[in-house]
Amino acid sequence: MISLLATRLTSVVLVMLVVSGLSFCVFNFLGDPVNNILGVNATLEQREELRVALGLDQPTIVQFWRFVERAAVGDFGVSYRNRQPVIDLMLVRLPATLELVLAATLTALLVGIPMGIYTALRPRGLLSRVVQLVSLLGISMPQFLIGMLLILVFSVELRWLSAFGRGETVQIGWWTTGLLTTSGLKALIMPTITLAVFQISMIMRLVRGEMLEVFRADFIKFTRARGLSDRAVYLTHALRNSLLPVITVVGLQVGSLIAFAIVVEAVFQWPGMGLLILQAIEFADFPVMAAYLAFVGFSFVTINLIVDMTYLLVDPRMRVK
Amino acid sequence: MTRLTGLLKDWAASDFAWRFRTSPPVIFATVVFLALVFCAAAANWIAPHNPFDPATLDIMDSRLPPVWSDGGTAKYLLGTDEQGRDILSSIFYGMRISLLVGLAAVLFSVTIGVLLGLAAGYFGGWVDAVIMRLGDIQLSFPTIMIAFFIDGVAKIVMPVAMREEMRFYVVILAIGVADWVQFARTVRASTMVERRKDYVAAARISKVGGARIVLTHILPNTIGPVLVLATLGLGVAILTEAILSFLGLGMPPAQPSLGTLIRAGNDLLLSGEWWISLFPGAALVLLVLSVNMVGDWLRDVLNPRLR
Numbered sequence: 198m199i200s201l202l203a204t205r206l207t208s209v210v211l212v213m214l215v216v217s218g219l220s221f222c223v224f225n226f227l228g229d230p231v232n233n234i235l236g237v238n239a240t241l242e243q244r245e246e247l248r249v250a251l252g253l254d255q256p257t258i259v260q261f262w263r264f265v266e267r268a269a270v271g272d273f274g275v276s277y278r279n280r281q282p283v284i285d286l287m288l289v290r291l292p293a294t295l296e297l298v299l300a301a302t303l304t305a306l307l308v309g310i311p312m313g314i315y316t317a318l319r320p321r322g323l324l325s326r327v328v329q330l331v332s333l334l335g336i337s338m339p340q341f342l343i344g345m346l347l348i349l350v351f352s353v354e355l356r357w358l359s360a361f362g363r364g365e366t367v368q369i370g371w372w373t374t375g376l377l378t379t380s381g382l383k384a385l386i387m388p389t390i391t392l393a394v395f396q397i398s399m400i401m402r403l404v405r406g407e408m409l410e411v412f413r414a415d416f417i418k419f420t421r422a423r424g425l426s427d428r429a430v431y432l433t434h435a436l437r438n439s440l441l442p443v444i445t446v447v448g449l450q451v452g453s454l455i456a457f458a459i460v461v462e463a464v465f466q467w468p469g470m471g472l473l474i475l476q477a478i479e480f481a482d483f484p485v486m487a488a489y490l491a492f493v494g495f496s497f498v499t500i501n502l503i504v505d506m507t508y509l510l511v512d513p514r515m516r517v518k
Numbered sequence: 519m520t521r522l523t524g525l526l527k528d529w530a531a532s533d534f535a536w537r538f539r540t541s542p543p544v545i546f547a548t549v550v551f552l553a554l555v556f557c558a559a560a561a562n563w564i565a566p567h568n569p570f571d572p573a574t575l576d577i578m579d580s581r582l583p584p585v586w587s588d589g590g591t592a593k594y595l596l597g598t599d600e601q602g603r604d605i606l607s608s609i610f611y612g613m614r615i616s617l618l619v620g621l622a623a624v625l626f627s628v629t630i631g632v633l634l635g636l637a638a639g640y641f642g643g644w645v646d647a648v649i650m651r652l653g654d655i656q657l658s659f660p661t662i663m664i665a666f667f668i669d670g671v672a673k674i675v676m677p678v679a680m681r682e683e684m685r686f687y688v689v690i691l692a693i694g695v696a697d698w699v700q701f702a703r704t705v706r707a708s709t710m711v712e713r714r715k716d717y718v719a720a721a722r723i724s725k726v727g728g729a730r731i732v733l734t735h736i737l738p739n740t741i742g743p744v745l746v747l748a749t750l751g752l753g754v755a756i757l758t759e760a761i762l763s764f765l766g767l768g769m770p771p772a773q774p775s776l777g778t779l780i781r782a783g784n785d786l787l788l789s790g791e792w793w794i795s796l797f798p799g800a801a802l803v804l805l806v807l808s809v810n811m812v813g814d815w816l817r818d819v820l821n822p823r824l825r
Contacts, residue, residue, distance in 0.1 A: 212655050227675060337807045339757055341764050342799040345784060349792050360788060453660040463765055464784070475765060478670040490667065497658055 209498050216494030221264045224487035273488035278480045283488045292372045294469030298454045300389040305396035313404025335398035344391040344464035361466035388465045407439030448504030452497045537819050547811035558614040565607035584793050597793040609801045615775040620756035624748050626694030631701025636732050639709025653699040664696035669767045682770050689768050693758050708740040749813035753806045776802040
């Protein structure tokens with residue numbers, strides 16, 4: 198177990214090194230900090246002075262180290278576009294994205310797992326077949342189309358829900374939440390469904406497949422031989438043993454949710470990090486891009502690490518090795 | 519000629535052909551896919567209008583609904599967009615670009631993946647370690663995120679004059695680079711098995727060079743599984759391109775793919791003109807779904823472990 202932890206940690210360090218290297222490249226080589234601060238009309242002497250002051254005359258490796266040091270405390274410089282510290286821009290947008298991703302993950306779990314259990318228990322039922330068919334569509338359909346269909350039905354035709362924005366938000370410290378107001382919750386509905394559809398289909402198929410597999414195992418036959426009720430066999434013994442891969446997939450999916458949140462945020466004009474990065478690319482705002490890259494790298498590494506740790510906790514076999 | 523008919527007869531009698539004949543959904547998916555490819559390839563001849571020819575466009579015909587709703591005309595079966603372009607024709611032309619980008623991107627990632635996988639598997643040691651570690655790092659991020667970043671950075675770095683015309687290649691590069699790892703892993707695994715076999719030893723004894731052994735002796739024996747992965751990769755590549763284009767990072771409006779068409783129609787969705795974006799969307803779903811169904815089937819049939 199110690200050696201497993203050690204290899205995982207080495208790979209974490211390696212990934213973070215590569216990501217911060219890329220982030221540094223974007224920040225340093227693509228953007229020009231001197232031009233950014235002084236503007237294009239500064240004299241050569243002024244430029245040289247600032248270069249020295251910023252440490253840009255130092256060797257690249259020293260500059261890289263300084264970049265990492267500053268990034269570690271959240272200092273990514275100033276946005277080219279609106280002249281605010283990048284970290285402030287990120288922190289304003291972070292809650293919107295995290296609430297969306299969290300809501301989508303919960304929805305996916307709460308809908309996907311029961312649907313998976315049901316379709317595994319009644320594989321030939323009519324409802325199961327319908328669910329299976331819909332899930333095939335859910336996997337093949339791009340998110341933005343699902344979002345657009347929802348907007349068409351619920352915003353344009355029925356006029357029930359607003360097609361863009363977060364609704365009213367409440368400020369708690371630096372965190373703005375949309376979870377405490379009615380309009381905030383209503384605004385969350387369509388983006389959440391859009392983001393969750395793929396995950397629901399995925400989790401449902403996974404739970405179904407795993408349960409069908411577990412049903413064939415000897416220990417299930419044994420639980421039957423012991424005369425346990427169907428309920429105990431299915432929910433306590435079978436389900437528990439089929440949830441292990443679900444943990445991995447859900448964990449990894451949270452990562453891809455952050456990626457697909459960019460698309461959903463674009464469809465619903467959801468003011469999160471995804472819209473921020475899209476605007477940053479449009480305006481060549483390199484500090485924001487560098488910061489986003491670092492954020493993405495950090496969150497993915499953290500998620501992967503948490504998934505591995507949960508595995509250790511849940512599966513006793515991993516601990517013996 | 520007799521040899522050709524003989525080959526065809528052999529093929530018709532093969533297990534593969536039998537499995538194909540006996541699975542109606544796959545026949546259906548293949549027919550749909552081939553029909554879509556035909557529409558895309560023959561767009562110049564079969565499209566009812568030419569959406570790129572400004573002379574044939576009439577602004578009076580803009581935003582017409584499809585033929586079956588009020589105000590639609592038989593001249594434009596699926597309606598028109600805000601500049602009076604026929605949606606059906608735009609879909610044919612757009613599908614051609616989507617397919618081309620998807621195919622080229624898959625080809626590109628197969629090439630990188632196969633070469634790196636062969637190198638890693640054959641040479642082993644530090645070459646293997648470096649390539650596979652790189653792959654591991656890349657795999658900890660979703661493909662779409664990597665394509666998104668490569669594309670975004672490339673878009674900014676390029677000189678403004680070149681941006682539009684180079685989009686096609688940049689998108690292919692971005693998607694291709696984002697997806698090489700799975701091919702490299704597969705090829706590496708089978709290369710490691712193949713290189714211990716006698717025919718490789720025989721080639722080595724006959725003083726055949728390393729590069730030639732890898733490319734002409736080992737490669738043909740590792741390519742099978744890659745073809746299956748590539749089919750599935752095509753669906754992913756087409757979808758990735760559509761997402762990038764939808765976000766405004768993919769194909770430009772002058773060279774619209776299905777994703778670009780959907781993006782353009784998205785702004786008009788709120789005013790109720792749904793056909794401008796949703797018909798290209800339906801075409802995209804149909805295309806990806808048919809590719810995926812064929813890919814899934816190929817994987818099941820050609821993978822001996824699943825039989």
